[in-house]
Amino acid sequence: MGMTMAEKILAAHAGVELVKPGQFVEVNVDVVLANDITAPIAIREFERIGVEEVFDRDRVIMVPDHFTPNKDIQSAEQCRVLRDFARRQNLTHYFEVGRMGIEHVLLPEQGLVLPGDVIVGADSHTCTYGALGAFATGMGSTDIAVAMATGKVWMKVPETIKLVYHGQLQEGVGGKDLILYTIGLIGVDGARYQALEFSGEAVDALSMAGRFTMANMAIEAGAKAGLFAFDEKTQAYVESRARRPYTVYESDTPPLSPPTLGGMKGGRYAQVIEMDVSELEPQVAFPHLPSNVRPLSRVGEVPIDQAVIGSCTNGRLEDLQVAAQVLRGRKVHPRVRCIVIPGTQAVYLEAVRQGLVETFVEAGAVVSTPTCGPCLGGHMGVLAAGERCVSTTNRNFVGRMGHPESEVYLASPAVAAASAVLGRIGGPAELEIKD
């Protein structure tokens, strides 16, 4: 029997011919990542290991993005720990405010993570890079400390669930809707300890931005990684960016039984889940779990106080273009604060050049420097008790964006932008009717 893409990447990095699910392997990593929240602990643990230098100064990457620009004295102290370490270790890729971005938007954009890589990051959304056909997974600071020192981590080879999305998506429905729908279907622990493999003509048709959005939220189903097959879109994306050679791995085609809708048949895969998404509506995840998903038509009357457009899930240029298209010539509802956060400095600059920033400001939205800020209730848009926010981010747990009595509704950039105008959760179609 053949191997899945995830298994092939792990086998190659473990230096063995074959791996199977459940097997423990020690793998060489291509990139190790940490941010201003997780790196201080990783650095503290690294220094206790007793090695002098990181395994490779080109492959240990640090991005202060969560509480930056520094939100308070304690955050400033944490960022200083990163900065000092990066200087002491002479790290090639330390991204200072003004040249940085949200890590999971930044690293692919900079060509620092590539197809076929094993990437470990002290951030759960490290799985984003699976969109490139890499095996990327989040770990804690101590694991990352060991990886920084040795360039190796131990892993249990995960089973793979293959998700097959059939059909052509309706206009205005994209990667965010597909992944929310999927999490609603399989649950927040539906892929616990497993890898997801996204496939089918609906995701083949997605842009790289849409694929990054989907892979990003694999963790929200409990998955260890979420992978897409390499194709001409991946190639076009990495071609101009890659700073080193890379290898493409493809899943062997297992003998599949005839497709059954919502069925669970497969050869090598733990499960094959087939979905017809041709009639799928925009999706909204209600508080307080990403799996608490409803189609837009069943949302009802949900007034909002804030809309956030950005994050490692939806902070790419295409996301801002979609939001600007909705907001162009319209005004943010008087009751609503609309916060737009470009994912990186490059996205920001391009948004300025394309007139998107002008559109946002004219609509009455605020445009922030790249930061994770409000997504985790850090800064730049924290919620008060009783407030509701529609957000293009990835989590809506109790207290995620501020007060424990606030509420977060997860949606696509199109829905978030339309909701900002409507003052309640709704889609762009409603605006056209109003116009």
Next chain:
Amino acid sequence: MKLTGKAWKYGANVDTDAIIPARYLNVSTPEELARHCMEDVDPEFAQKVQPGDIIVATTNFGCGSSREHAPLAIKGTGVSCVIATTFARIFYRNAINIGLPILECPAAEEIEAGQTLEIELETGKIHNLDTGQTFQAEPYPEFMMGIIRAGGLIEYTRVGG
């Protein structure tokens, strides 16, 4: 290793924002983090928890972020062990790596708040001293037990290395 303490009972999908809200991630010592452990779901927990107490929950405990602050906060409160039906993957690794014992046991559902539990880590046996029941959790592979005995992965690496 024998652990004894009173159970604090929670449900499914206790996420890392519940264990330690992100607004407190501008600090990183177990002592500082412990003050806000479980704050948004159980504001009394951090004040009332006693050294040795045991957190018991159902499925997918520790889902969400990769923040090691979550098991560190729990360890900082003096909690001796977390028992759950299942754990989220990253939390599981993190807890073992920092030397916080955690046990997967389907019978976690049956344990009630306030009951006194006694745990034998080596065998994975959980005794409910209030009801007289004994539950069997999945015992650790030897290398993981070694990490816990050493107090964490770094200690284990240094001692073993």
